[in-house]
Amino acid sequence: MGDVTKKTRDGRLKRIQKALKTVLPQFEALEWFQDNKGIPHIRAKYKHWRPKGAWQQESTFSDGTLRLIGLLWYLDEAGGPLLLEEPEMSLHPAAVRQLPRILANVAARNTRQVIMTSHSADLVADTGIDPSELLVLRTTGSETTVTVGSDLQELREAAEADMPLATHVEALTRPEEYAQLALFGAKT
Template sequence: MIITRIKLENWKNFADVNVNCGKRMFLIGPNASGKSNFLDALLFLRDVAQYKLGHAVALRGGMKSIRYINARQHPDITIALTIDDAWKYELTFGTEKGKQVPIVIREIVKQRTEDKWKRILSRPNEEDENDPLRRTQTSLEQINANIKFRELYDFFATIQYRHILPQLVREPKAFSPAPVTNDPYGRDLVFSIAKTPENIRKARLAKINAALKAAVPNFEDLQVVRDNDGLPHLQVKYSHWRPQGAKQQENVFSDGTLRLLALLWSLFDADGPLLLEEPELSLHDGVVALLPGIFARIDKGRKKKVRQIFVTTHSTSLLSDPGIGSNEILRLEPGKEGVLVHSADEQERKLMQQGLTVADVMLPKTRPENLQQLSLF
């Protein structure tokens, strides 16, 4: 399943967004233009599904932190998705006057049957009128209420965000003594790899080892080992001047090695949308240029269903890949009425059809105005 359309109203720095999506999307724009906030709208629905509406709002600092700052006459927030052109889910939420507890203003679920959309949930309903407390919860988060669209619940629960911080992978206990699961920054990366069933783990690591061997000199034999206390570690053998090579574990891997390893593992890890923040960090430009192709090849090699990828990036090298289509780009542009999200226009599409790349055609439009003034600092 993939998200084919995203609509946002009054979400963070987006007043009104309505865009189509494919299975691979690259988000570009100036710093602080809202690329991470765009991804966070998808994560928000995951958190609503896995926890509850109030918890998802609290994680982000409350309604004031997530409501578009210039929302006045219509302050409610809407996140609406179309999935596989088979499901539509819309959640509009807000607060009552003088209160901070978020409540459901509108929740709608539609399913396509043949050529028609059938509404299978519409809130508020009579039960909400009889018990206003029900509006503090979405039907999505309630097992007894989402039975008719459990497929959506399962899909939202698989959404993953990854922005690996190498230092957290090397020393997870230094930052969090208690165990952490599904950490977007990598504190549980080694444990999550180690707990994967052995046959699946070995097959994935073999593919990752082949990719890393091409990117990291003398890198080979990636595997999971355990120390005397039974704790798992990633271990490789570097072939160099020693006859038998030298074994090293993740605590001495370079930043680039850890980020690339984590990125490749994430591509295999689940079925739902994968949200990647600037995967080019710490990587050589030559490796970065290959990432779009790696995404495509690994996706084709997956035994599971297609995995949708959203990538935020500033990288000229990554966006110079001629295989990136004009329909795979969302360009964010800050404006007086919130951030605008542009797909490629007709002229941009024509230029790319003639052989120019996203880096040639669309990336220059993300350059901040008056950037030359920075050199005067």
């Protein structure tokens, strides 16, 4: 955040602040600053019992809040590809289900390519996701196969019926013996 101009930083933080107000209870403001040692920080102001609210630095933010701020910051950048590994981690499922729409908005606004990996059914629950936007990885024996979602009949049929792809993707990708995990710790 410190590597961009003040105008760029303030503009991005304003957009992120607007988004955070929709998902964080009592959230009011977000700002970047440097402490008296020159170390950069972000802080958020929350409403509570004090008339002016209270500021909290990033060290007290939840993992989900930090992840969402970072995700929104980098999605707001123009430029080369953005690689994301499990961006849904520590986020509420309702927020995760909004990520595909956020990505569609970003794609409409600039030409940034976003590539991500995920195990989250919530991430592919949006009916606006086209099977051609998915690469489905399946482990078979000693190898992993990659299939474009539009090459899988069940995903094409679900999309044509305006159904979420999540259930189908989960069924295609779960290990065959997944239910055996529940036996861990059982008396034998």
